[in-house]
Amino acid sequence: MPEKSTRNISIYPILTVNFIGTLGLSLVLPFLVFLVERFGGNALIYGIIASMYPAFQLIGGPLLGKWSDIYGRKKILLLSQAGTLLSWIIFMIALFVPVIVLRDVSSSLLGEFTVTIPLILLFIARAFDGLTGGNVSVANAYVADITEEKDRSKNFGKMSVAMNLGFIAGPALAGLLSVTVYGEKLPVLAAIIISLAGLLLIAFFVPESRKCADNPESSSSEKSKISGNEYEKCVTSGQKSRPGFKDAFAIEHIPYMLLIYFLVFIAFNMFYAAFPVYAIDILDWDVAEMGFFFSALSLMLVIVEGPVLSNVSMKFSDSQLAIIGSIILGTNFVLLAFGDVLLTYAAAILFAVGNGFMWPSIQSILSKLAGKEHQGVVQGVSSGFTSIASIAGLVFGGFIYSQIGAGVFLIAAVLIYAAFFMSFRLLSFEEAN
Incomplete structure (x- = not known):
């Protein structure tokens, strides 16, 4: 059961964060395969780039989840969202970099493809987003912090609704934006703006939910205020209890x-x-x-x-x-x-x-x-x-x-x-x- 001080925290800001994250991702994914081909890749390279996010999330997700238990949900949500914003900026840079060929590959096993600078930037962008992509796990922990047990299934259902709304709106918005003279640049710019909006939303409208007054690792605490919500900011000492x-x-x-x-x-x-x-x-x-x-x-x-x-x-x-x-x-x-x-x-x-x-x-x-x-x-x-x-x-x-x-x-x-x-x-x- 959440503590009394967290029961009044609204779930809607974190639902909006979830929606924004999915919306930004789904905006670009519909035409990612076309970008990969234009930059010299083939189906294999597309599959590898698509798997970069879950592959690096395998590293970043557990680590960010652990840090959120130690340092608080809000700080790690901010870190994760900032990583997403930076990854889309790298993605945008790839659209403006000349397609400079670094190596041509022709293999019976791997097929034919060309390694180019913008292709490498796409790899880096998706990998970096995955590495800082612990926002889903931290958001789930946040919901658990502020939700009574009788409402958990309902609230996790709302989290899924927010994600699915993002998947509905993202491709539709991408279709509208990509038919302009700016091509894929406009949807990527939209992803950057949306990620920035998510960062500001977390900073100003998502209060800290991680209370550690009962945490044995805390040696002292001080009161702070964020968006009018009082919470305890734990000053940890000793690593063994983390x-x-x-x-x-x-x-x-x-x-x-x-x-x-x-x-x-x-x-x-x-x-x-x-x-x-x-x-x-x-x-x-x-x-x-x-x-x-x-x-x-x-x-x-x-x-x-x-x-x-x-x-x-x-x-x-x-x-x-x-x-x-x-x-x-x-x-x-x-x-x-x-x-x-x-x-x-x-x-x-x-x-x-x-x-x-x-x-x-x-x-x-x-x-x-x-x-x-x-x-x-x-x-x-x-x-x-x-x-x-x-x-x-x-x-x-x-x-x-x-x-x-x-x-x-x-x-x-x-x-x-x-x-x-x-x-x-x-x-x-x-x-x-």
């Missing part, structure tokens, strides 16, 4: 929860790697039809994770919602294997309902198990697990699809069904707490 990564794995049930995280995210990313190719090869969709599908899917997720989850969470526990959601989500992947347009849209409905019930509930259970003292480090470690799963899912999803086609969705279904059976154990976790 939470570390081993502390996360030592918490009862956390390793089990991280395994469920891992299975779910591998399945998700196998879907995201295979579905665009599947839609072109099997469903014969064009870019517009694919864009409509993902927009419709995101809109349904917003509805489910918003008003629907708010009502359902009052009738079912987090563990029950995780069980119900996972069986629905697994069935969605089974329907995709048939290669029928009508079944694909039916699968999208199941995806929205299954994911909308399951994912916020799993996040809620994880935050309850972490307790007050280890929210940041646990959320950071979970972010690391999702990064590993994202990389593995993207790589193997594309490879498996090239071997067995739509059968890849059946493998994803098996992974989700495994998470379904594992979720029954979550009932005992909630009873113990």
Whole structure:
């Protein structure tokens, strides 16, 4: 349960931060593949650049989560957002740098591509954004700090809604901006402005949520005020009591929860790697039809994770919602294997309902198990697990699809069904707490 001094902190500023972060990211990703090709890359190079963010987030996420437990959520959110802003500035520089060829590569294994200076800058931009990309894990810890246990599933659902709204608005805004004479420069400029807005929002409207009056590591404290909210600024002494990564794995049930995280995210990313190719090869969709599908899917997720989850969470526990959601989500992947347009849209409905019930509930259970003292480090470690799963899912999803086609969705279904059976154990976790 949050402390009395944090109960009055509004969740809406951090929801806005979440929305802004997703909006900035989704603004540029739709035409990233075209930039890569223009700068000399091929499909392999695009895949590597796309994986730079989760790969470096694997390093930065757990570390930033740990730091947020020590130094406070606000400072680390500011650091992470500043890193995102700098990464987009580097991205913008790549658009103005001449395409100077450093090396031509022609290989039967790697294909043909050219190493150029702007291509290297894209690598650096995506890697740096990933390294400082712990804002999701820290934002989740922030929500856990200010939320009572009975409202956690609902509030984590709101976090997912904010992200999905960003994914709806970003590509649409990118489409409008990129048709101007400025091409990709205008969407990238928009990403820079949006990231700056996020930085200012955190600085002036997001109060510190990390209270450490009860933290044994604190030797003294002094009162400070930020945006009219009084909080305790801890002056730490002694490193032994600071939470570390081993502390996360030592918490009862956390390793089990991280395994469920891992299975779910591998399945998700196998879907995201295979579905665009599947839609072109099997469903014969064009870019517009694919864009409509993902927009419709995101809109349904917003509805489910918003008003629907708010009502359902009052009738079912987090563990029950995780069980119900996972069986629905697994069935969605089974329907995709048939290669029928009508079944694909039916699968999208199941995806929205299954994911909308399951994912916020799993996040809620994880935050309850972490307790007050280890929210940041646990959320950071979970972010690391999702990064590993994202990389593995993207790589193997594309490879498996090239071997067995739509059968890849059946493998994803098996992974989700495994998470379904594992979720029954979550009932005992909630009873113990």
